[in-house]
Amino acid sequence: MFDIVIRGGSIVDGTGQPAYLGDIGINGDKVVEIGDLSNAQAKEFIEANGMVVSPGFIDTHVHSDAVLLTNPQHPQGLMQGITTEILGQDGLSYAPLSKNNFLEYRRYLKGILGTPPEDMKTNSVSEFRSNYHKKAAINTAYLIAHGALYLEVLGFEDRRMSGDLMTKAKDLVREGMEQGAVGLATGLTYHPHAWSYTEDIVELCKVVNEFDGVYVTHLRDVNVDRAIGGGGIPEALAVGELSSVKVHFSHHRTAEKTAGKVNERMALIDKAKSEGVDVSGDLYPYPTGSTFPMASMPSYVHQGGTQGILDVLSDKDGFKQMSDYFNEINRLSKIIDTESVKSSVDKPVGHTLDLDDTILTYVPGNPEYEGTPVKYVAENMGVSMGEAMCKLLLDSELCIGFWGSPPDNVEIWDQLGKDFLEILSRDDFMVGSDSIHLGKFRHPRAHGTFPRFLGRLRRKYNLISLEKIVNRVTGTPADRFGLNKRGYLKKGFYADVVVFNPETLIDTATYDDPIQYPVGISHVLVNGAIAVSGSKCTGKLNGYSIP
Numbered sequence: 264m265f266d267i268v269i270r271g272g273s274i275v276d277g278t279g280q281p282a283y284l285g286d287i288g289i290n291g292d293k294v295v296e297i298g299d300l301s302n303a304q305a306k307e308f309i310e311a312n313g314m315v316v317s318p319g320f321i322d323t324h325v326h327s328d329a330v331l332l333t334n335p336q337h338p339q340g341l342m343q344g345i346t347t348e349i350l351g352q353d354g355l356s357y358a359p360l361s362k363n364n365f366l367e368y369r370r371y372l373k374g375i376l377g378t379p380p381e382d383m384k385t386n387s388v389s390e391f392r393s394n395y396h397k398k399a400a401i402n403t404a405y406l407i408a409h410g411a412l413y414l415e416v417l418g419f420e421d422r423r424m425s426g427d428l429m430t431k432a433k434d435l436v437r438e439g440m441e442q443g444a445v446g447l448a449t450g451l452t453y454h455p456h457a458w459s460y461t462e463d464i465v466e467l468c469k470v471v472n473e474f475d476g477v478y479v480t481h482l483r484d485v486n487v488d489r490a491i492g493g494g495g496i497p498e499a500l501a502v503g504e505l506s507s508v509k510v511h512f513s514h515h516r517t518a519e520k521t522a523g524k525v526n527e528r529m530a531l532i533d534k535a536k537s538e539g540v541d542v543s544g545d546l547y548p549y550p551t552g553s554t555f556p557m558a559s560m561p562s563y564v565h566q567g568g569t570q571g572i573l574d575v576l577s578d579k580d581g582f583k584q585m586s587d588y589f590n591e592i593n594r595l596s597k598i599i600d601t602e603s604v605k606s607s608v609d610k611p612v613g614h615t616l617d618l619d620d621t622i623l624t625y626v627p628g629n630p631e632y633e634g635t636p637v638k639y640v641a642e643n644m645g646v647s648m649g650e651a652m653c654k655l656l657l658d659s660e661l662c663i664g665f666w667g668s669p670p671d672n673v674e675i676w677d678q679l680g681k682d683f684l685e686i687l688s689r690d691d692f693m694v695g696s697d698s699i700h701l702g703k704f705r706h707p708r709a710h711g712t713f714p715r716f717l718g719r720l721r722r723k724y725n726l727i728s729l730e731k732i733v734n735r736v737t738g739t740p741a742d743r744f745g746l747n748k749r750g751y752l753k754k755g756f757y758a759d760v761v762v763f764n765p766e767t768l769i770d771t772a773t774y775d776d777p778i779q780y781p782v783g784i785s786h787v788l789v790n791g792a793i794a795v796s797g798s799k800c801t802g803k804l805n806g807y808s809i810p
């Protein structure tokens with residue numbers, strides 16, 4: 264007698280091997296039998312004729328750290344077939360943080376993470392993990408957030424992590440890894456951690472490597488003079504070379520100006536791999552990104568955190584300096600883009616932002632502007648785009664999100680779709696949606712990433728088999744991040760399972776209508792509990808804090 268039997272599906276088991284017909288028997292939270300169970304008894308049957316049965320999908324880059332606590336049902340992830348999300352990305356999360364530092368970072372990160380409960384536990388990685396265990400619909404793993412670590416050790420100040428302070432930081436990393444973190448994540452366009460020097464990151468990563476953890480990085484484009492190789496890809500690879508840590512590149516793909524240049528984009532990575540650096544990466548299948556404006560402010564202005572920035576903006580001269588700065592990085596974005604066409608190898612150039620192509624996604628202080636280009640807001644206000652940004656930042660207490668406008672050329676969309684599948688056909692790449700779950704006009708990646716890859720793009724371009732693409736979102740990330748007994752449909756493994764129709768699976772979220780759920784997924788199981796049935800969430804909150 265089984266708790267659940269999934270009958271008659273085509274089993275794509277996560278290894279990349281050919282699909283086969285079979286039944287899956289589940290007891291408790293584990294898969295206990297795979298084979299012909301046509302005579303078996305079960306409390307519940309899921310009929311999967313004509314459907315694919317695969318392991319649950321693993322999202323290796325996502326910003327759900329707060330929204331999983333405020334909406335633990337998490338339909339936008341679950342209904343894509345995602346059963347595990349890796350948190351702490353870009354170094355933007357909340358552990359390890361003592362209470363006051365937590366409240367400070369909570370305020371600072373509102374524009375990208377939303378607002379977690381004030382009583383969230385963050386003192387240690389194990390406390391942090393307890394916030395989610397059996398309290399959210401999906402499993403979560405955690406990368407120690409470099410931003411939190413920096414804040415806890417040095418505060419919101421440009422200081423050097425050395426001597427006793429470095430010892431303290433390394434102790435916190437060691438403690439976090441002992442308490443179940445799967446690595447360390449940074450984002451060297453974000454503060455306070457963008458004040459770090461490469462050498463200091465290397466020291467931290469030596470500890471991560473003792474635990475066979477992963478160093479996950481969003482590449483540096485500020486304070487590039489502090490970086491070995493000038494930031495970007497060279498710095499990340501140097502960290503791997505000098506600390507022996509496994510390096511993982513977040514959202515690494517081609518974009519409008521580099522469309523069709525996958526080989527150039529991967530050249531430095533492949534060279535480092537041939538020299539023994541252990542590298543992997545992830546990507547999402549859309550042509551532009553999304554973030555919050557804290558990523559685009561000059562480094563000095565972050566001194567003092569949220570209040571420091573608000574003080575600068577509230578001051579007449581400070582306001583002018585900041586709006587001039589925004590206008591200047593907008594101007595530079597046009598020049599630097601032109602150069603990157605000539606040499607599409609990553610050359611760190613400092614941070615830029617193309618305000619002409621920036622669309623506001625989340626503006627709680629002026630919700631009528633959500634979905635509107637900054638350009639039009641500025642025209643409406645009768646000011647420059649830089650000034651408009653500063654006014655919006657003040658009105659929303661810095662809590663704003665935006666995305667980059669997608670290319671208007673269909674051929675570029677088409678080329679990028681092919682590029683994304685070409686990248687994912689590498690066995691060292693996986694899928695990180697980079698979801699930000701805020702605002703009416705959030706980036707569509709939050710609702711569409713996995714079905715877009717596994718349904719729409721796979722069928723359209725036929726560059727990678729169904730079995731291989733399933734492997735990239737299940738077995739590959741489970742192996743890379745050491746997720747114990749996950750990522751494969753195997754006896755004795757956790758019953759994280761997705762049942763989907765490979766012919767109809769498709770994303771429906773778009774840039775102008777992003778809050779739309781995908782089609783083609785009938786069932787999702789998380790640790791043996793049916794979390795989606797008949798394409799509807801069941802309300803089960805059975806996600807574990809793993810590995």
Ligand SMILES: [Zn+2]
Binds near residue numbers: 326353481
């Ligand atoms: Zn991110």
